[in-house]
Amino acid sequence: MRDLTNEIVELIRRTSSSLPPDVEKRLKESIEKEAPGSAARGALETIMKNIELSRANSTPICQDTGTPIFYVHYPVGWSTIQLRKQIRAALEEATKKSFMRPNAVDAIYDKNTGNNLGGDDFPYIHFEEIEGNDLVIELMLKGGGCENVGRQYSLPDNSLGAGRDLAGVRKAVLDAVQKAQGQGCAPGILGVSIGGDRGSSYIKSKEVLFSEMGTRNKDPKLAELEERLTSEANEMGIGPMGFGGKTTVLDTKITGLSRLPASYFVSVSYMCWAYRRRKMTVKGEQVIYD
Ligand code: SF4
Numbered sequence: 001m002r003d004l005t006n007e008i009v010e011l012i013r014r015t016s017s018s019l020p021p022d023v024e025k026r027l028k029e030s031i032e033k034e035a036p037g038s039a040a041r042g043a044l045e046t047i048m049k050n051i052e053l054s055r056a057n058s059t060p061i062c063q064d065t066g067t068p069i070f071y072v073h074y075p076v077g078w079s080t081i082q083l084r085k086q087i088r089a090a091l092e093e094a095t096k097k098s099f100m101r102p103n104a105v106d107a108i109y110d111k112n113t114g115n116n117l118g119g120d121d122f123p124y125i126h127f128e129e130i131e132g133n134d135l136v137i138e139l140m141l142k143g144g145g146c147e148n149v150g151r152q153y154s155l156p157d158n159s160l161g162a163g164r165d166l167a168g169v170r171k172a173v174l175d176a177v178q179k180a181q182g183q184g185c186a187p188g189i190l191g192v193s194i195g196g197d198r199g200s201s202y203i204k205s206k207e208v209l210f211s212e213m214g215t216r217n218k219d220p221k222l223a224e225l226e227e228r229l230t231s232e233a234n235e236m237g238i239g240p241m242g243f244g245g246k247t248t249v250l251d252t253k254i255t256g257l258s259r260l261p262a263s264y265f266v267s268v269s270y271m272c273w274a275y276r277r278r279k280m281t282v283k284g285e286q287v288i289y290d
Contacts, residue, residue: 004282008090067147182240
């Protein structure tokens with residue numbers, strides 16, 4: 001089987017140092033919405049300068065290079081054992097090259113492994129066998145600060161007056177944004193999952209963040225809620241980094257799951273402005289990066 005270690009190092013370098021064009025475009029558009037001379041505008045301008053510098057110098061966009069989350073879509077015939085080894089070797093190499101900060105800390109012994117490798121859980125790697133011939137590896141780097149402000153709700157929630165319906169989901173998501181304030185490094189992107197069990201609900205709320213900015217759910221009810229939540233979150237006045245202003249949330253993505261009759265979970269994964277996600281596609285001998 002082909003060794004893709006070097007190509008995966010390059011995927012990690014790009015993800016860590018160069019924000020995707022759709023994210024950069026949305027951040028640029030937000031500057032114009034903020035008043036000249038305001039702290040909000042200043043924060044967004046600083047973010048934009050930071051993005052340019054990181055890209056030019058291949059340095060991490062943020063000092064926290066986050067949890068590496070890999071999604072591997074592989075055609076029949078590839079070995080997931082080999083792919084896992086290659087991904088782990090690439091992450092170790094990317095850490096040596098300072099594209100990544102060593103971020104894997106043993107939770108029991110409080111010791112940083114120094115090479116970004118923990119047990120099978122770090123990096124997180126999800127494999128999915130697919131039809132066709134192309135291998136696709138997606139990578140998201142999810143910062144710790146924004147992860148800390150993610151929340152899960154079990155509806156009904158009487159303290160919020162939130163029942164088991166989309167009106168209740170709306171209250172839960174807005175509560176998460178209100179509680180996050182600027183601490184998740186706003187402006188953020190909301191990944192929301194409705195249903196599932198506690199585990200699947202959180203996983204899907206992150207998975208939905210792999211889709212492009214502005215991509216709407218095919219279900220018109222959920223698409224409408226996505227738009228509404230973004231606009232209502234932006235009316236809260238929290239603003240970039242919590243400085244006040246009109247840009248608190250850049251986009252909202254929702255996914256609906258099946259649930260048990262007994263439970264109704266709503267999970268909110270908050271992604272910071274450093275919305276680092278990239279993809280590589282292996283087409284025969286060619287490797288294409290997006
Ligand atoms: S939340 Fe995001 S922007 Fe803030 S420190 Fe963490 S990775 Fe950096």
